[in-house]
Amino acid sequence: MKAVIARLLLVASMGLAAGAARADYAFLASPQTDLNRMFRVDKSTGEVGACQYAVKDGTVGVTLCFASGEGAGPQEPGAYDLVASNHEQEGGVYRVERGSGRMSACYVLGEQVVCTSQAR
Numbered sequence: 073m074k075a076v077i078a079r080l081l082l083v084a085s086m087g088l089a090a091g092a093a094r095a096d097y098a099f100l101a102s103p104q105t106d107l108n109r110m111f112r113v114d115k116s117t118g119e120v121g122a123c124q125y126a127v128k129d130g131t132v133g134v135t136l137c138f139a140s141g142e143g144a145g146p147q148e149p150g151a152y153d154l155v156a157s158n159h160e161q162e163g164g165v166y167r168v169e170r171g172s173g174r175m176s177a178c179y180v181l182g183e184q185v186v187c188t189s190q191a192r
Contacts, residue, residue, distance in 0.1 A: 095114045095115075095116070095117075096114070096115045096116065097112045097113065097114055097115060098112065098113050098115055098152070098153050098154055099111065099112050099154070100112075100154035100155070100156055100165050101156070102122075102156070102162070102163050102164065102165065103156040103157055103158065103159060103160060103162045103165070104160065104161055104162055104163045105160045105161075107124070107163055108124050108125050109122055109123070109124040109163065109180065110122065110123055110124065111154055111165045111178065111185070112154075113152050113153065113154050113167055114146070114152065115151065115152050115153065116149055116150070116151075116152070117146040117147060117149065117152070118146060118147035118148075118150060118152040118167060118169065119140050119144065119145055119146045119147075120140060120144040120154075120167055120178045120185050120187055121137065121138060121139060121140055121144070121185055122137070122138045122180055122185050123135050123136065123137040123138070124136050138180050138183060138184055138185050139183075139184055139185070140184065140185055141181065141182075141184025141185055141186045142184070142186045142187075143176065143178075143186055143187035143188060143189060144178055144184070144185040144186055144187040147169070147190065148169075150169040150170075150171055150172065150174075151169060151170040151171050152167060152168065152169050152170070153167075153168050153170060154166065154167060154168070154178075155168050155175075163179055163180070164177055164178055164179030164180075165177075165178055165179075166178070167187055167190075169190070172192070173192050174190040174191065174192055175190065175191065175192070176188045176189060176190045176191065
């Protein structure tokens with residue numbers, strides 16, 4: 073009986089650890105009115121990525137995703153979010169770190185998401 077309880081506790085703790093390791097993301101659409109691009113940020117690491125829909129003849133279409141490039145990878149641990157400007161022709165978004173006030177502009181360049189250096 074003790075062995076069964078020990079196994080159950082082990083399995084439960086592994087599930088909790090896996091849940092704790094799961095990332096928490098925030099999502100925001102590009103403010104550009106003729107662009108169907110969605111950005112995402114890992115709320116604890118600040119890593120930014122983006123995806124958009126593309127038409128593909130004879131199909132329902134495809135989702136194109138852009139990996140993190142220069143400046144868009146993990147940053148110092150923090151409380152990150154995404155904020156859009158109100159400029160309807162702006163294709164990018166701002167990554168903000170709510171605790172320090174640091175921010176950087178992020179946008180798709182070629183096949184990657186890039187971000188400027190964080191500043192206050």
